[in-house]
Amino acid sequence: MSKRNIYMDHSATTPVREEVVEAMLPFYRELYGNPSSVHALGRTVRRAVEEAREKTALALGAEPTEIYFTAGGTESNNITLRGAAKKRGKPGHIITSSIEHHAVLDVCSELAAEGHRVTFLPVDHYGRVNVNQLQAAITPDTFMFSIMAANNEIGTLQPLAEIGEVAREHQILFHTDAVQLVGQLPIDLKSLNVDFLSLSAHKFNGPKGIGALYMRKGAKVTPLYCGGGQERKLRPGTENVPGIVGLSLALELAVAEIEEKRKRLEALRTKMIKGLLAISETILNGHPEERLPNNVNVSFKHIEGEAILLGLDLEGIAASSGSACSSGSLDPSHVLSAIGLDHPTAHGSIRFSLGRGNTKEDVDYLLQVVPRVVDKLRRISPTYHA
């Protein structure tokens, strides 16, 4: 089999769909007005922004007034957590999980340093939060749950519906970082007791630099930035109009194709997992079923993830160890540590994340290359004895 170029790092970012690029282009060129301008050009662009908001809301089962455009998932997470703490105005208690993305985890740590109390819930060895433990952690001053919808490294899904019921019952705000879930699995905010949801366009074949925050009607935070009335003062600054248009179309298209894509990627994922686990001393990380359709995370014992990545890169395969956001760090992934992996095993972990462009042929090629790369590295590993 000849060398192929295979991108299996869709959880880091995705290519923008051509339809989305084409939809954005007019807003760089002829429709360049500022949506706050009162002249005809400004009003035309304002309409496009509001249509994008309606489209985004529809895809999530939300109302247009519940959608706020931001610069991305990190900003949405920061606005929610810091904004809710600022709104509260006095120390309180937040419950999150130990496997959140750093854009939640680090904000929670900072809020703890500022006087709030934070419970970082442990997870089981599949990476699932225990709803009973969550319930037991509630105190009278608990004002926020922040539990991710799907983990960015191991793909494990959290029981959002159950968590939402607990939140509603105790009148606690519930934020979910759904950056990895949106566009992969259906989400209906009408049926979930979620108050805040963060998403990022570049994870579902939209552009980088644009995200959204869903904030349920009635939920309130104090804005972090000020300077203009945009996004109802929650996120001031001239709107990223091409980005907003791109996000909304990418989301609409992803949601329209979501079942078909899920089935296709799940089949590829199952085949990949089966093939990779045939390599000796290889384990699957994350839940076998309750996981993102596009996520495969495996640990190859006795070897280093970075070396595997380089070996795969030379063979044309783009994958990831840990998340892209913490790559370059030598610490083992906090997620893999939290599910109980020892450091050497965590260090030998690779995340393959599938996307629209991947085919059966990609998986066949990958399953031919990976065992060879792993074998080569293990031959020079001091701890491996075949």
Add this chain to the structure above:
Amino acid sequence: MSKRNIYMDHSATTPVREEVVEAMLPFYRELYGNPSSVHALGRTVRRAVEEAREKTALALGAEPTEIYFTAGGTESNNITLRGAAKKRGKPGHIITSSIEHHAVLDVCSELAAEGHRVTFLPVDHYGRVNVNQLQAAITPDTFMFSIMAANNEIGTLQPLAEIGEVAREHQILFHTDAVQLVGQLPIDLKSLNVDFLSLSAHKFNGPKGIGALYMRKGAKVTPLYCGGGQERKLRPGTENVPGIVGLSLALELAVAEIEEKRKRLEALRTKMIKGLLAISETILNGHPEERLPNNVNVSFKHIEGEAILLGLDLEGIAASSGSACSSGSLDPSHVLSAIGLDHPTAHGSIRFSLGRGNTKEDVDYLLQVVPRVVDKLRRISPTYHA
């Protein structure tokens, strides 16, 4: 003269240059990698981001490590002012002017509410800050000056070099919101004692949703958001790569053409001002010489700016009353109030802001249309008696 479509609202936003759009496109399509990914695609994109940083630095007379990409001018202003206050950790004193953009003014007001002391310096009737007054306002706990480079409504330039000298002498940080200046007039940060400078790409024919903050080596602020190591932790979140590439090219092109553009626009501006002041009871706002080459701001007495705008809009002319950011508000512009205009006069003000695409023919058309629109509105004005 037949009807033309004339955009004279370049201070609100500008069309993206075609070269810039073309330079961005590959980063939506084939070069879509995450710059934090270690594989070949990620590394290629990382190089593009760092090349853009070098290009941006070069255009400003800065070092690449002094450039941080943000989502825009509003974010750059918030990061600087709130970040410096957070870094300080105790109440202090900030000196700003009364005619700053709301993204500075409102942040200062919030900091004042949080315990800082803020001096809002008055300006003269041209909109200039008095450097002696600035110096006199300094107290032992003054830690920051925030004085804009050029006003967004009336185009008045501030004496940045002199203000920088005072700042350096007293070891006070100096931030300038240069959103309107960058791309219009040359700026050399090596020769100015500026510690922080905010800029926004969409003001100089770059894309919306991307800006930069220049932070002098040695100057420090505490980041407002956390969650990843991007932009050396000052502004975490996956980089808006197409935006960064677009910003840097738009800036490089703007700076390369800056003298030619300045001369051309100044000639058009002079002709416009002369023609508009020929209309009775019309005054020029801002400084006659020390102003942006592309700014014309005039008050037509006895009529409402919004009515003029609508009249111009029907004739194909896009202009602005006040800034786009505060349009829709019924309060008179804080800038026009600060330069001493009474409310009725302030309400009759229009900003025409020139840009790359404008021609002598545009100005001829404008000078034919405006007197007609003004005359029509004055005929129905209760206070006008010809």
